[in-house]
Amino acid sequence: MKKTIAIDMDGVIADVEKQFLNWYERDFGIKMVKADIAGKGEDDAFPEKGIVRKFATTPGFFTTLPVMEGAIEAVQELMKDYEVYIVSAAMEFPLSLSEKLEWLKLHFPFISWRNIIFCGDKSIINTDFMIDDHIKNLDYFKGHPIMFHAFHNTGYTHHTRVHDWQEVLTLLKSRG
Numbered sequence: 001m002k003k004t005i006a007i008d009m010d011g012v013i014a015d016v017e018k019q020f021l022n023w024y025e026r027d028f029g030i031k032m033v034k035a036d037i038a039g040k041g042e043d044d045a046f047p048e049k050g051i052v053r054k055f056a057t058t059p060g061f062f063t064t065l066p067v068m069e070g071a072i073e074a075v076q077e078l079m080k081d082y083e084v085y086i087v088s089a090a091m092e093f094p095l096s097l098s099e100k101l102e103w104l105k106l107h108f109p110f111i112s113w114r115n116i117i118f119c120g121d122k123s124i125i126n127t128d129f130m131i132d133d134h135i136k137n138l139d140y141f142k143g144h145p146i147m148f149h150a151f152h153n154t155g156y157t158h159h160t161r162v163h164d165w166q167e168v169l170t171l172l173k174s175r176g
């Protein structure tokens with residue numbers, strides 16, 4: 001039986017960071033880059049407090065997210081050796097449910113609806129591996145957690161960190 005992997009959406013296959021920076025420039029006329037927000041939390045990444053949450057609750061935010069570089073090819077590659085599940089805590093932003101599904105159909109049409117899990121608390125997830133950017137999900141995971149690099153997790157060192165999808169493949173291909 002194939003081993004199972006839970007793959008998060010935001011910050012892992014969807015580049016929310018790039019979208020935050022693009023929307024911030026669009027709305028405030030200030031161009032910031034990933035290095036400017038590295039090490040900051042989601043609440044204090046930008047001078048305008050709460051703007052990240054405001055963006056994430058704006059209709060169209062999730063349908064227009066850029067795909068994380070290399071994610072489509074890497075997920076297809078992993079599916080050869082693993083049972084891949086897309087696991088997103090979509091209940092936090094209920095409006096995002098249909099947008100996230102639409103986004104997955106557009107960019108990851110090869111993922112079956114059976115392998116899409118929109119949930120609340122991820123501690124219920126019982127796969128062999130979990131790739132996620134948030135330690136709040138990884139800390140309570142019972143399998144092997146893999147932390148996808150993100151601006152808000154640069155200060156944490158207690159999980160295996162991957163910086164991009166190539167590193168995910170290198171790590172998991174050796175473990176399959």
Ligand SMILES: [Mg+2]
Nearest residue numbers: 008010011133
């Ligand atoms: Mg995430």
